[in-house]
Structure formats: C-alpha cells, structure tokens
Amino acid sequence: MAIPAEVRRGWIVDAVRERGVVRVVDLAERLGIPVVTVRRDIAALAGEGVLRRSHGAVSLSGEIGASTPWGRGRVVGMLVPTVGSYFDEVISGARAAITAAGARLVLGIAPYEARDDRVQAEQLLESGVDGLLLAPNWFPDGNHDGFGWLDELPVPAVLVERRASPGGPGAGLDSVGSDHHYGVLLALRHLASLGHRSVTLAARDDTWTSHQVRAGYAEAVQLLGLEAQPVIGMKAALPRSGRADIETLAERIVDSVTSGVRAVLVHNDHDAIQLPPLLRAHGLTVPDGLALISYDDVYAALAAPALTAVAPPKRAVGDAAAELLLRRLDRGASMPARRIQLLPALKVRGSCGNQDRRRSTW
Structure with a gap:
C-alpha cells in the first residue's frame, strides 16, 4: 500500500528536526523511500516554508526557530477518518502550522467503517501528546452514543470539521470547521x-x-x-x-x-x-x-x-484548528471555548455551461 504524502512528509520533517542538516540521499535511505519521491516531498515542504534546501541537503526553515513560542516542544495528536482525499489538505494545514510553531504532529487514523475513535485517541494519548485535533466518526443521524469520552479527555482538544450539538459529547470543546x-x-x-x-x-x-x-x-x-x-x-x-x-x-x-x-x-x-x-x-x-x-x-x-x-477551506481549517489548540495549550482554561466556521468558495469551471446563456424564465 502506498504511503500517503502527508505521512511521508511528517517523517521527513521529524528526521530533519532530529538531525539538523540532512543529505537528501541519506534521508531517502533512512526512511526507505525512493529518492525521487523524497525530492518531490521536500520541494512541497520547501514551498510551504517548512524546509530549506541547499546543495543536496535539507534543513528546517530559519523561520521556524523564531516562530511562535507557545508551541515549541509540544506534541500534537491528530485523529482523522481517512487519508488520501479530503482530509489530506486539512492535515497539511495543521502540520504546517504546528511545525512552524516548533511543535510536532502525530497522526492517527480511525477509518469510517471501523468506528474505533476512542481506541485510536487512547493510543495517541499513550504516546504522550500534549493536545488533540479530533475529527470523530459521529453517526450522521446525530446519535453520538459512545463518544462520552470526549468530555473526559486529559488534554485540551479541538474538534476539526465537526461541530458538537448543544448538550452532546464534546459540546464544551473548541471547534473549527467549514460552513x-x-x-x-x-x-x-x-x-x-x-x-x-x-x-x-x-x-x-x-x-x-x-x-x-x-x-x-x-x-x-x-x-x-x-x-x-x-x-x-x-x-x-x-x-x-x-x-x-x-x-x-x-x-x-x-x-x-x-x-x-x-x-x-x-x-x-x-x-x-x-x-x-x-x-x-x-x-x-x-x-x-x-x-x-x-x-x-x-x-x-x-x-x-x-x-x-x-x-x-480545507487547509485553512487545519491551520486554524492547530493554531487554536496551541493557544489553548498556552493559555489553558482562561480562554473561552471557541466555535469557528470558515466559509467555502465556489470554483467556477466548465460543467455548468456559459454563464452568459441565462434562461429568460428566471
């Protein structure tokens, strides 16, 4: 099974953070990933300002060392229902914000069909994360039975692309999502x-x-x-x-x-x-x-x-959720819970026809 780009890039950032300056070929050998794939991932990370390339080697961007102080040294766990589609951009936005703050992202996946969110969240907690970004597999009919654990988390958490119902599990948590x-x-x-x-x-x-x-x-x-x-x-x-x-x-x-x-x-x-x-x-x-x-x-x-x-705004959702969690970790309960909704955009292409050919009946 192919390794998702977001997972590979997380490995690359972690390896560079650990070793400082790393030759691209050494990085590929260490991670067991083809050099051409590593170069492509590094180019993407450099474009985001996360990494810096120089003469066949790569290092963390200089901007990261002077970044937001409240995130430095933190470890953030992120639980998503899938990779390889919609949530890739959400993860990318979160990872860029977390890395730029000097923190580290750990990813967990609770597939839609498995509905083992609690097990996956507990594994992230056992790994020592300081906070959680969560996209729980809530049942579509609004029945959130089995998610009471959201109200008992030992670390701060932000719901991502989910909004808790009043009085339901997670109602007191911060949330960031698309409207x-x-x-x-x-x-x-x-x-x-x-x-x-x-x-x-x-x-x-x-x-x-x-x-x-x-x-x-x-x-x-x-x-x-x-x-x-x-x-x-x-x-x-x-x-x-x-x-x-x-x-x-x-x-x-x-x-x-x-x-x-x-x-x-x-x-x-x-x-x-x-x-x-x-x-x-x-x-x-x-x-x-x-x-x-x-x-x-x-x-x-x-x-x-x-x-x-x-x-x-998938990437912006991940970015805003990560920033909110880092602020929560810094300020604690003194900061009121926030529910943030970001507005989607419409990308007009060719599948609706010529806009000038409007029907006279409207």
Missing part, C-alpha cells in the same frame, strides 16, 4: 443565476458532512425560492460499494432530468467525477444537457469537463 450550509448556498445561488428554478441534490447519507450538505440544501432551496426536489441518496456502507452504486446514481439523475430538472449538486468529488461518461451513455451530456456542481473540490478540476465545485 457547509453556506457552501451549498453558493452552489445553488450560482445555478439559480443561470436560470435553473430547481436543482437536484445527490448525496450519500453515511458521513457527518453529507448530512450537513443535505441540511444546507433544504435551507438554500427555501431561501432562494427554488422548487425542492427529493434528494438522490445512496445508502452505501464505507468503503464505497463500487460501480453498481454510481451507475444507479446516474440512472436516477437521468430520471430527474426527464422530469424537467437540469441541474444537480453532487456530494462528493469521488461520485461526481465518475458521472459524465455514465450520463453520456444515457444520451445526457455535461454541461449542454445537465449543469453539474461537485462538492469538496479535491479532484473536481481533473474531470472532463472540469467540474465547477464548492471548495471548503
């Missing part, structure tokens, strides 16, 4: 500006974020005066159940177009990027026959055609 309701509003407002009076939402029902997108859709439809449509959902257990699911999704979208709806918002990129060729098999093209917007913007720009997408 997905606003993100959906951006998508529907754009489609409305192109003359669409109704938009179909296609969204899974097996993650916390997917339910935020569904709730945002209901709000946006009412706010914009659009005609509400039944949500096209797939009750698929993770990991994704495969080709049959996406083909069923394509068929249901074709059915919605038959009833007069010619715009769809799809959560997430994994599903949206597979749709255009399947829709073409049914005689439906994007964007001429259907305007399509993806939600997440991880791979949307790589589709054919490139997909207009809602882009949650």
Whole structure:
C-alpha cells in the first residue's frame, strides 16, 4: 500500500528536526523511500516554508526557530477518518502550522467503517501528546452514543470539521470547521443565476458532512425560492460499494432530468467525477444537457469537463484548528471555548455551461 504524502512528509520533517542538516540521499535511505519521491516531498515542504534546501541537503526553515513560542516542544495528536482525499489538505494545514510553531504532529487514523475513535485517541494519548485535533466518526443521524469520552479527555482538544450539538459529547470543546450550509448556498445561488428554478441534490447519507450538505440544501432551496426536489441518496456502507452504486446514481439523475430538472449538486468529488461518461451513455451530456456542481473540490478540476465545485477551506481549517489548540495549550482554561466556521468558495469551471446563456424564465 502506498504511503500517503502527508505521512511521508511528517517523517521527513521529524528526521530533519532530529538531525539538523540532512543529505537528501541519506534521508531517502533512512526512511526507505525512493529518492525521487523524497525530492518531490521536500520541494512541497520547501514551498510551504517548512524546509530549506541547499546543495543536496535539507534543513528546517530559519523561520521556524523564531516562530511562535507557545508551541515549541509540544506534541500534537491528530485523529482523522481517512487519508488520501479530503482530509489530506486539512492535515497539511495543521502540520504546517504546528511545525512552524516548533511543535510536532502525530497522526492517527480511525477509518469510517471501523468506528474505533476512542481506541485510536487512547493510543495517541499513550504516546504522550500534549493536545488533540479530533475529527470523530459521529453517526450522521446525530446519535453520538459512545463518544462520552470526549468530555473526559486529559488534554485540551479541538474538534476539526465537526461541530458538537448543544448538550452532546464534546459540546464544551473548541471547534473549527467549514460552513457547509453556506457552501451549498453558493452552489445553488450560482445555478439559480443561470436560470435553473430547481436543482437536484445527490448525496450519500453515511458521513457527518453529507448530512450537513443535505441540511444546507433544504435551507438554500427555501431561501432562494427554488422548487425542492427529493434528494438522490445512496445508502452505501464505507468503503464505497463500487460501480453498481454510481451507475444507479446516474440512472436516477437521468430520471430527474426527464422530469424537467437540469441541474444537480453532487456530494462528493469521488461520485461526481465518475458521472459524465455514465450520463453520456444515457444520451445526457455535461454541461449542454445537465449543469453539474461537485462538492469538496479535491479532484473536481481533473474531470472532463472540469467540474465547477464548492471548495471548503480545507487547509485553512487545519491551520486554524492547530493554531487554536496551541493557544489553548498556552493559555489553558482562561480562554473561552471557541466555535469557528470558515466559509467555502465556489470554483467556477466548465460543467455548468456559459454563464452568459441565462434562461429568460428566471
């Protein structure tokens, strides 16, 4: 199994911090990673200002030594449900902020299907972390049974891309996340500006974020005066159940177009990027026959055609969560708990058609 970039880069930063100045070839040999891969990772880290390259060697950026004093020497544990997609950018933002503060990030993964968050969090605690960044696998229906341990953590913690319900587990914790309701509003407002009076939402029902997108859709439809449509959902257990699911999704979208709806918002990129060729098999093209917007913007720009997408500020979320946790570690309980929501952006590409060809009916 390939090692995720964020994991490799964490190893590289740790090794450089330990040894000071390291030759790239020695670093590759020590970590057991091909030199070409190490060079690529070092280039990315140098671009972020984390590392400095010089004559075949690498060292920590000089900025790190003069960085924020409250983070120096700290170890931060981060628990995420997956790597290789959405959370990669969140991790990247957190790691850059933590490294720049002179602290170190330790990563834990509690897969969606395993739901072993507590076990993974305990392992991070046993490793001696000073604080935690947590993206718990809360059940989409709001049932947070089994997460009472969030209120008993022995170290400060910040919820990442999650927001606790009042009175629920973790309600007293700091949190930083994307405002997905606003993100959906951006998508529907754009489609409305192109003359669409109704938009179909296609969204899974097996993650916390997917339910935020569904709730945002209901709000946006009412706010914009659009005609509400039944949500096209797939009750698929993770990991994704495969080709049959996406083909069923394509068929249901074709059915919605038959009833007069010619715009769809799809959560997430994994599903949206597979749709255009399947829709073409049914005689439906994007964007001429259907305007399509993806939600997440991880791979949307790589589709054919490139997909207009809602882009949650993933890296900024990781950065802000890490900074908030470091401040919490420095100031303790004297700092009031904070709930921070960052606003997504809409990246307009080719999958909604020409904006100048607006329908006169709107």
